[in-house]
Amino acid sequence: MITVTAAGLSAGRGSETVVPPQDFTVSSGEALVVTGKNGIGKSTLLRTIAGLLPAMGGAISVDGALTPEGEPAEHVSEIAHYLGHRHAMKASVTVRGNLAFWQSFLGGVRHTAEEALEAVDLSHVLDLPFGYLSAGQQRRAAMARLLVVERPLWILDEPTSALDVHAQARFAVLMTAHRAKGGLIIAATHHALGLEDARSLHLERDATPAFHGFTEEDLAAEEGWS
Ligand SMILES: Nc1ncnc2c1ncn2[C@@H]1O[C@H](COP(=O)(O)OP(=O)(O)OP(=O)(O)O)[C@@H](O)[C@H]1O
Secondary structure: OOEEEEEEEEEEEOOEEEEEEEEEEEEOOOEEEEEOOOOOOHHHHHHHHOOOOOOOEEEEEEEOOEOOOOOEOOOHHHOEEEEOOOOOOOOOOEHHHHHHHHHHHHOOOEOOHHHHHHHOOOHHHOOOEHHHOOHHHHHHHHHHHHHHEOOOEEEEEOOOOOOOHHHHHHHHHHHHHHHHOOOEEEEEOOOOOOOOOOEEEEOOOOOOOEEOOOOHHHHHHHHOOO
């Protein structure tokens, strides 16, 4: 059982604290959905969880996970995929070449680029430069990054932006399968992601943070998901 724990974790930019102290845990098979208005600090918090920004206070820790080298993981960054607003793929390099880079950079258990692109319904673009893809195709190719290397924690910042309804549903299936294998998901979103039984962390300005605020079901009702 892997558990990621935030204890009084606050996040910010430069010297300014944007997100006040947060406490939450996410364990194997669970998902945490971070919601809140534009500019409230969802991306800032996710980048801090991923280790891309220093915490302004408190700590984020991981228990029960192994690094790709088989050592006990001490940092979230050792066990996580981070999918941010930017795709982290080079425009002039083929999709296959980009995925090969991430396989060698991250290491660990790998799967073929062909299998990963099939899973996101994008097999036909494998040998095209990433920059030739449409916005939605680029997003799906970036999602294939989650599949070419196994990492237990997926940190996802608005993962379904630019995706059509079919691709959103397909990604929901991939997230469900990841959780069923014991994976963990922390996602920021303005839209329902199709995550069942997800817990919610709703960020608010100048207020006590409301863990278990909106649920995925509330978002689904707004969006017409069924
Ligand atoms: N690179 C940066 N440097 C300085 N400040 C930043 C940077 N990126 C974001 N901020 C500031 O941090 C605050 C939180 O931004 P953040 O992107 O985390 O919000 P968000 O909740 O993810 O917003 P959205 O829903 O619009 O994506 C904002 O006030 C923003 O101006």
